Amino acid sequence: MQASARCPAILIAAPASGQGKTTVACALARLHARQGRRVRVFKCGPDFLDPCWHALASGAPVYQVDLWMTGEADCRERLHAAALEADLIIVEGVMGLFDGEPSAADLAQRFGLPVLAVVDASGMVGTFGALAFGLQHYRPHMPWAGVLANRVANARHAGMLQASVAPDQWLGAVLRNADMSLPKRHLGLTVATEVADAMERLDAAADTLASTPLGQMTLEDLQRWAVEFAAPEASAPVMPALQGKTIAIARDAAFCFIYAANIDTLLALGAELVFFSPLADAALPACDALWIPGGYPELHAEAIAANTALRDSLAAHVAAGKPVWAECGGMMALFDTLVTLDGQRHAQWGVLAGEVSMQKLLAGLGPQQLQLASGALRGHTFHYSTTATPLQPVARTARPGTVPAPDAGEAVWQQGAVRASYFHAWFPSCPEALIELFTATVEVAA
CATH class of the missing domain: 3.40.50.300 (P-loop containing nucleotide triphosphate hydrolases)
Known part of the structure; x- marks a missing residue:
């Protein structure tokens, strides 16, 4: 002790x-x-x-x-x-x-x-x-x-x-x-x-x-x-369940909302991490899974639209059935179109059908939790945009002490092995759920 x-x-x-x-x-x-x-x-x-x-x-x-x-x-x-x-x-x-x-x-x-x-x-x-x-x-x-x-x-x-x-x-x-x-x-x-x-x-x-x-x-x-x-109680060791997995993480001026503890947790789980810039790089690095965190895609929507080589590399990753977890700004860039406050429309990555529109007023704020099959991730939401999509949510987040409701919380959208939401997750809150996010692949027809 x-x-x-x-x-x-x-x-x-x-x-x-x-x-x-x-x-x-x-x-x-x-x-x-x-x-x-x-x-x-x-x-x-x-x-x-x-x-x-x-x-x-x-x-x-x-x-x-x-x-x-x-x-x-x-x-x-x-x-x-x-x-x-x-x-x-x-x-x-x-x-x-x-x-x-x-x-x-x-x-x-x-x-x-x-x-x-x-x-x-x-x-x-x-x-x-x-x-x-x-x-x-x-x-x-x-x-x-x-x-x-x-x-x-x-x-x-x-x-x-x-x-x-x-x-x-x-x-x-x-x-x-x-x-x-x-x-x-x-x-x-x-x-x-x-x-x-x-x-x-x-x-x-x-x-x-x-x-x-x-x-x-x-x-x-x-x-x-x-x-x-006071000294903390001894915590249970984290098993390296992501050993042998390479996770690519978007990190640049457009995607920069990354908790230091989230990086620590992925490393503790045994993952190898590689970083890339969706604004500057022509392709994803070789990886088994992808994390696109939040940030400011609305300030870089034109540059995101112009980097078609990166868009095509992402499409190949998705077509191969490899996992993607996208949070808030990362999710926004996955849709077909992003509409800025001045009404300008910018084509984005087209992984999810629909468009995201920036608003002058805050559209979501507060603590949230996401229940997955393997456990609940805690986190929060904070955004100034709304989505319009024909997709139906596969899940919704809930405020602390409540249960998910059809008309409350943040939607979780899924397309193949891609999952995305306005929800920002605190990875250490549930490593088991994290493992699920970054290993759940889909079968791809030959």
Whole structure:
């Protein structure tokens, strides 16, 4: 049995989305990482984009922690492992502190993570103190670190905000600074690798944070937030059921929503992984199965349509009866046509009959689970498009604690050995179901 591990840790939360949690989490990670300290960052909830920035800021892999999707045991194992090697653990919350089931507050209380509240203080003075007090005391026994004012107008404004909270709660004020903002688009932050000056933005954020009480804390100061992470129970070994199988994974600017834990799980199952770019490559690599993750096909629909050689290679893979699992953006590209917001129609891969149309409003959001013959995969949905197809769903996902319904959840479409859905799967939640997805072939007539 492993021993517990002790490490300073904070959960960065806010009253709502858009307050600046990610910027502050990245700034704090970058500030300590560039001083040679070992920082591990985690993201609460099923988010692909924030972790790209966290990883760049910390220089370390970033994993999701969610009491439902990843499960308490998985959270405990990852936090304990991080505590064994890190000088500081940062967990970024999701939405507002108490939003969602489970919420960031649930995670903080389950593991004793002190909460640092980031509050957008533009347009307020005394209400800042009321918000800070409410976040701390709304639920009894909330572990608490303090409050940071964000987007503050000037030093005078900062002084008034500081006066509204107890002295031991104040962790500083971050003035408005366009240089430290992280660019956004319709699904959230822009992927860090697509932003040419990403590191410069992170350094600007770190420099700004360095002038606050939070940013001036030494490793010795951070010990006030030390958390004892209990050792996880020994987990059952994963059998290498995919040994000898090669899985090709689409990965480029159009298909980039990949959990690090999903890659780890495929490797643990014994699969050999090869990556390719549907935008740039003329053919699939030699493989037994294919995974096309989510991303932004709508931003690259013209390039996808132009790469007819890749389309033909994919068609040959499908015709051979080899498995394909496509999630959200990956699924969108499998249909005949993709219609962008401006009404432009782009031919896609034509594996599934029908078309996908982008919408201005969110069309799907929240935790979901997919029941397969060999078990249930947990995950989530988040998309701004809708499908129109003559195909009938072979299955539907369901929200936690419910059963699939004909008019609810995300449809799973199937054509031969191709399965596709808006559902994003968290692979570690059910390796058995994963094996089913990547080994279920169909017989092809000679």
